[in-house]
Amino acid sequence: MKIKFPEEVFEDLKKELEWDGKEKAAFLLCHRSSSNNNVSLLVHEILVPEEPDYVVRSHSICEVRKSFINRVYKGAIETQSDVIKVHTHPPGFPAIFSPIDESHEPKFIRHIDSKIEGMEHASLVFSSAFDSVDGWHYEPDSDEFLPVEKVSIIRKDSLEILLPFRSQLSGKALDPALDRTALAFGEGRVKKNGCLDIGVIGAGGLGSAIIELIARDRPKSVLISDPDVIELTNLNRLVGATQEDIGRNKAEFYAEYVKTISPDTEVKAYRSSFYEPAVQKELTQTDFTFGCVDSGARHAINQQCSAHMIPYFDLGAMIQSKDGNTVFIGGQVFSVVPGKHVCLSCSGVFDSLLSDYLTPQDRVANAAQGYIDGDNTINSPLVAHLDFFIASLGYYEALKYVVGLPGTQSFKVYFDQLNDKISRSNCKTEKCLVCREDGFLGKGDKVPFLYPDDGKVNNKILTLLEAGKT
DSSP states (O other), rough: EEEEEEEEHHHHHHTTTSSSSSSSSEEEEEHHHHHESSSEEEEEEEEEEGGGGEEEEEEEEEEHHHHHHHHHHHHHHHHHHHEEEEEEETTSSSOOOOHHHHHHHHHHHHHHHHTTOOOOOOOOOOOOOOEEEEEEETTTTEEEEEEOOOEEEEEEEEEEOOOOOTTTTTOOOGGGHHHHHHHHHHEEEEEEEHTTTEEEOOOSHHHEEEEEEEHHTTOSSSEEEEEOOOOOOGTOOTTOGGGGGGGGGGHHHHHHHHHHHTTTEEEEESOOTTTTTHHHHHTOSSEEEOOOOSSSSHHHHHHHHHHHHEEEHHHHHHHHTTTTTEEEEEEEEEEEETTTTTHHHHHHHTGGGGGGGGOOHHHHHHTTTTOSSSSSOOOOOHHHEEEEHHHHHHHHHHHHHHTTSSSOOEEEEEEEETEEEEEEEEOOOOTTTSSTTTTTOOOOOOOOOTTTTOOOHHHHOOOOOOHHHH
């Protein structure tokens, strides 16, 4: 299990549980992000007992009255939320469950689970400074209390990760293969890479270059999705691909490629597009994701990442020719951070791609009226050096946010090679349905997927999106 906090919620929790000489407790209501084998809890509300709500509160123990606990779980049921119990330990004491915690909390959680079906239960204990944590969650099928893997704080300018004391990721030594990288950026930042789960949607020229860079940093896991096979015309830009690889699925090829560089990295390869439900489900467990597609799937990835509190980095490259002359070589990187209130939807940068989500009949009608392009099947000019450059830009933009490398962070980084220009800009449009708190942001599994040609679901969503922009 992973637990994710929006920055504002985490800072509020720190204020509410600020040490005053006695232990304090709180309960967190969470939306859920689930895949086949994993769950992330997305914290959306803090419920804090007042002094009369405690049976006892001292320097070393606190116990909350049943009447308050009943209100917590009633609210959880009404909002279809999961629950995390949180408390702090005194200054000078580590964030490790005490013998009292080990004795009392399992009994409490088992009792609640016997009364309420289908709810996830977890518990966290923080140090008084909130710089360390321990955590477990209850698995009713095996009647076990399992370690929380990581606690993430999705800040506007950085991704903070706390590894609980009992997490298998805690205390890992620096990978010797990353010694030179640590000399450049510091051991702490580089070790953080080793606990990251990263998604890459699209394994073409841009995606393959991103995968190469990811593999060199040896993350915990990589998700790769691409339905296409390697073709002769791809070999001018696909990293590592040769004549012998023609006909192989790209995702499966790069899964093997990553393993040759970083054997300990878990790789999940899907020979399907992002619209495959299994891919969208698996994406929910990533810490951040790269989109390397040139279709309306950008909007589906954007929506899914916002719903599941996943920083999303969208990459694009383009070469334009006219009358045999090259008139443009360049591309861009968009950084979409949950909570910054700007995303691909409200920015409008890819509104033309929304036609992918119309019914076939509506798409024909719109094309006939000139609202969208008709035939988009013509191959575009693409070259390796441009893909590699844009991928490097995108990867560094991600590292600035995720591990704190130096540099300015912007919504858009634009590259114009013919004019030797790299420019940065931010978007003034903000707070659309996809990226605001009262919309899809952080709602997890409650947000429906976007699928092409699914008019019944998409027309409703697109109508909401348009209404949310006004």
